[in-house]
Amino acid sequence: MASLPEQPPTLISEIDRDTAVRRVQEGYAEGHLSPEEMDERLHQVLTAKTRGELVSALASLPEKPAESPVTIAAAGGRIQRRGGWQVPRNLKVESAFGRVRLDLSRAVIEHPVVDIELQLGTGTGTGTGRARITVPRDATVEVGELHTGWKDWRYKVPRRSRPGGPTIRISGAMGYGRLKIRHARR
Incomplete structure (x- = not known):
């Protein structure tokens, strides 16, 4: 073979x-x-x-001081970021009912670690925010404290990891939606 x-x-x-x-x-x-x-x-x-x-x-240069999170919020509409958008070090995404799609595959990521906090469908107790996050092929994904009300999150670790990319750390809370995380194909 x-x-x-x-x-x-x-x-x-x-x-x-x-x-x-x-x-x-x-x-x-x-x-x-x-x-x-x-x-x-x-x-x-x-x-x-x-x-x-x-x-x-x-190497050996200190990290920049932690920045306060940049918040993207919507009550019911779609939150979508794709293309060459600037990814902040700390990103908070809030949505009661809308869909969230974050595509980091072609985004400008200046930080070795990016923290994304999701607050989806949690404000009213009956929210249904769903999210899909696409990360660069060489990224490492860490899902920390992510509380889900109904469905678990989905993430398939690639068979062949490529070192050198950013670490994307995801945390937060989701009501009745589902989080899907995937690596870009190219």
Whole structure:
């Protein structure tokens, strides 16, 4: 039986590179790097081709302080984000009856960890908010404290994980809806 070919490492975008350059410069300005270390890390960032190379260039730099959550809310309509939208470090999604679709597969994710708190169908006690979250192929998904009133959440871990992507942590509460999490196909 022939083995499957290895998946190539995730390539970075210019937005990823620009974000990493800013983090190195901020690390220098805050006194975490010497001028020599800054030059070396900027060289690493500017020549990096994969997320893994960027991660190593940013190693030992402190995380940015926790930001207050950005909230997206709707009483009954659909909440949808897709394409090249900017994903905040902390995202709170609130909906009493509507559907939620978050597609992170092509989104701009500047943080190694993204926390998503779902509050769906919980405000009235009879809400039915449903959610589908699509994460990048190289993302790691952690479902923390997610309280469901009726149906459990669904997430199928991919057979072949690709290191170097962001960690998406999901928590919160859902009334009578269902959460489906999947990895992007490409």
